[in-house]
Amino acid sequence: MPLPPEALANLRRAAERGDGTAMHNLAHFYHNHSDFEAAEHWFRRAAAAGHTRSMNNLAVLLDQFGELDEAESWYRRAAAAGNANAMFNLATMLYQCGDRRDAENWYHHAAMAGHVDAMYNLARLFEDQDRLDDAEAWFGEAADHGDIDAVNNLGILLRRRGATTEARRCFRRAADLGHPRAMANLAALLESQGAHREAEAWYRRAAG
Numbered sequence: 001m002p003l004p005p006e007a008l009a010n011l012r013r014a015a016e017r018g019d020g021t022a023m024h025n026l027a028h029f030y031h032n033h034s035d036f037e038a039a040e041h042w043f044r045r046a047a048a049a050g051h052t053r054s055m056n057n058l059a060v061l062l063d064q065f066g067e068l069d070e071a072e073s074w075y076r077r078a079a080a081a082g083n084a085n086a087m088f089n090l091a092t093m094l095y096q097c098g099d100r101r102d103a104e105n106w107y108h109h110a111a112m113a114g115h116v117d118a119m120y121n122l123a124r125l126f127e128d129q130d131r132l133d134d135a136e137a138w139f140g141e142a143a144d145h146g147d148i149d150a151v152n153n154l155g156i157l158l159r160r161r162g163a164t165t166e167a168r169r170c171f172r173r174a175a176d177l178g179h180p181r182a183m184a185n186l187a188a189l190l191e192s193q194g195a196h197r198e199a200e201a202w203y204r205r206a207a208g
Helices: 005-016 020-032 036-048 052-064 068-080 084-096 100-112 116-128 132-144 148-160 164-176 180-192 196-207
Strands: none
Touching (some): 005 020, 036 052, 052 068, 052 084, 084 116, 116 132, 116 148, 132 148, 164 180
């Protein structure tokens, strides 16, 4: 929805007076209109005033334009101030740069702050390290917070560990919510257990 000229003028005046929320919202307005120079300017001003969401958004913008060192610096400042999105973004950047130990640390901080994607990524990281108890715990946390991919992945992990009854329960839960890979996984598990007719039905649903 377009911002009326009078409302935009009021927002700009509030930003010019140093209102952190107004600076942040004005930056968002410019970002949504693809004026990235103006967006960066106002995110910077709001970030310098201590607005943690602007610190994170500035870092995202810098990250997108390849300014990785400065982006990391702003992610760290926002993360240290308790911004869970910044913790997650910092962890993802660190993981992509090969620093898995620090990535795990920040995924854990973000997960503990309730960031569901961080819970899922932390579980995947633990799974890659064959730390299956930790992976199962965090897939479970993400699943409990509504992440359907986590429900399916928890099923995969449980089947890998021989807990087929629990795995089937997870696959069915995700499949009932429309997750195609869970449908296929459920079908494969049912087929292995001799339930061929039900397996065929789920294979058909998975294929669309």
